[in-house]
Amino acid sequence: MEKRRLSFWEIWNMSFGFLGIQFGFALQGGFMSRIFQTLGADIHDIPIMWIAAPLTGLLVQPIIGYLSDRTWSPRWGRRRPYFLIGAVLSSVALFFVPYSPALWVAAGFLWILDASINISMEPFRALVADKLTESQRTYGFVVQTLIIGIGTWVASNLPWMVSQLGVSDSAASGVIPNSVKVAFAIGALVFLISILYTVFTTSEYPPEDMEEFEKEKAKKNQFIPDILNNIGNMPLTMKKLGVIQFFSWFAFFTMWSLANPALTEHVFSTPAPIQSAYDMTNAVQAEAFNTANTAFQKSSNLVGSAMGVYGLSSMVFALLLVLYTSKRRVNRKFVHMFSLIIGGIGFIYMYYTSPENLKYCFVLIGFAWGSILSMPYAMLSSSVDPKKMGVFMGIFNMFIVIPQIIAAVGGINYISGLLGKEAINAMTVAGISLIIAGLCNLLITNKNAVSYQG
Structure with missing residues (x-):
């Protein structure tokens, strides 16, 4: 089937749902550790509480990719049903996360939230490859990155914004402040509306050979053998990209899980107070705890706001690439x-x-983030069978979640511990990991992956 070139606004419409997905991820990435600390978590226990995120991605994305490859509805298409299901579940989970009364409840909500976001996210990656010609795919993934940057910046600033409007940052011990609750409620609404916008403004191409498609879909008990077969036969370029992804996502998982405790402690000098260190029956001690806790919550707002800058700079990065790739080829490897x-x-x-000056650190990180969200997928989409785009995009997610699992079960604590006990050492480890990921791009030699010759 001959695909036509799409206009900017058509690509924008099909990617707009990523605004909501990124609201979910940015609120999760910027504030879940804050929620865990507020509910009494120790800094060294936080990474393992985050294990829900990569584990659900490891399980959910290949399954959703496989199922969406084998789905077709004349009205709803192939990928859009999964957008919608994930959006509804994610919106519900986002709303209730900050109302968690205990640590185990918050950790459970993180499982539900991340699984739901993954149901929506994987088909969005596949949709770009489904809808766009080879020559437009870099452009398409970069437009997605532009929208993701907008979502990251706005969502990361939401608690600070609502705090500026007068919503309180103060709360009793073990209670999430209202500024966070309102921010998550706004995120839930944006998630649902943005996904609905893409669902109702975007059409999809039907399978090229409907008869063959129906025969393939009718096969029973093929899921696990097909997944294993595709893993065993993944292209060499995909394996090389996997090495890059490993070090990239180890770095960003470290940031999401430990940036708030590390930066509130090292940069702002307002670590989360430990309630057991205060005699809460003593009025003076109780007041001291409340003062320290409010200072921690306010500096957490500022950390979240600074983190939002990486979304803003990734948006600038994406905008420059949109302007460039709309007319010219780009060397994906070196970018x-x-x-x-x-x-x-x-x-x-x-x-x-x-x-x-913290925001300038995140400006630099934003360039990496903008590239991570576009270049690997553009290189991958030029290296795999278009008929298996969904399942390969799902399998590719393994290279994202495995490093996060390793980081969560002790990798971050062990490696950063080699540098010292301070939480800020985790950010140094993230930086070294990201530089290694950059150098690993020298492994990519496939000419179509580096720069599609269309």
């Missing part, structure tokens, strides 16, 4: 390599920065 190295420098500089 990705230099972007990751720049991001690694941003992480390392956190050790030396001040509260006023």
Whole structure:
């Protein structure tokens, strides 16, 4: 089937749902550790509480990719039913997360939230490859990155924004502040509306050979053998990209799980107070705890706001690439390599920065983030069978979640512990990991992956 070139606004419409997905991920990435700390979690226990995120991705994305490859509805298409299901579940989970009364409830909500977001996210990646010609795919993934950047910046600033409007940052011990609750409620609404916008403004191509498609779909008990077969026969370029993804996502998981405790402690000097260190029956001690807790919550708002800058700079990065790739080819390998190295420098500089200059660290990290969200997928989509795009995009997610699982079960604590006990050492480890990821781009030699010759 001959695909026509799509206009900017058609690509924008099909990618707009990523705004909501990124609201979900940014609120999760920027504030779940804050919620865990508020509910009494120790800093060293936080990474393992985050294991829900990569584990659900490892299980959900290949399954959804496989199922969406074998789905077709004349009205709803192939990928859109999964957008919608994931959006409804994610919106419900987002709303209720900050109302968690205990640590185990918050950890459980993280499982539900991340699984639901993954149901929506994987088909969005496949949709770009489904709808766009080879020559437009870099452009398409970069437009997605532009929308993701907008979502990251706005969502990361939401608690600070609503706090500025007068919503309180103060709360009793073990209770999430209202500023966070309102932010998550707004995120839930944006998630649902943005997905609905894409569902109702985007059409999909039917399978090229409907008879063959129906025969393939009718086969029983093929899921596990097909997944294993595709894993065993993944293209060499995909394996090389997997090495890059490993170090990239180890770095970003470290940021999401430990940036708030590391930066509130090292940069703002307002670590989360430990309630057991205060005699809450003593009025003076109780007041001291409340003062320390409010200072921690306010500096957490500022950390979240600074983190939002990486969404803003990734948006600028994406906008420049949109303008460039709409007319010209781009060397994906070198763009990705230099972007990751720049991001690694941003992480390392956190050790030396001040509260006023923290945002500049995240500016550099944003270039890495913008590239991570576009270049690997553009390189991958030029290297795999289009008929298996969904399942390969799902399998590719293994290279995202495995490093996160390793980080969660002790990898971060062990490696950062080699540098010392301070939480900020985790950010240094993230920087080194991202620089290694950048250098690994030298492994990519497939000419179509590097720059599609269309």
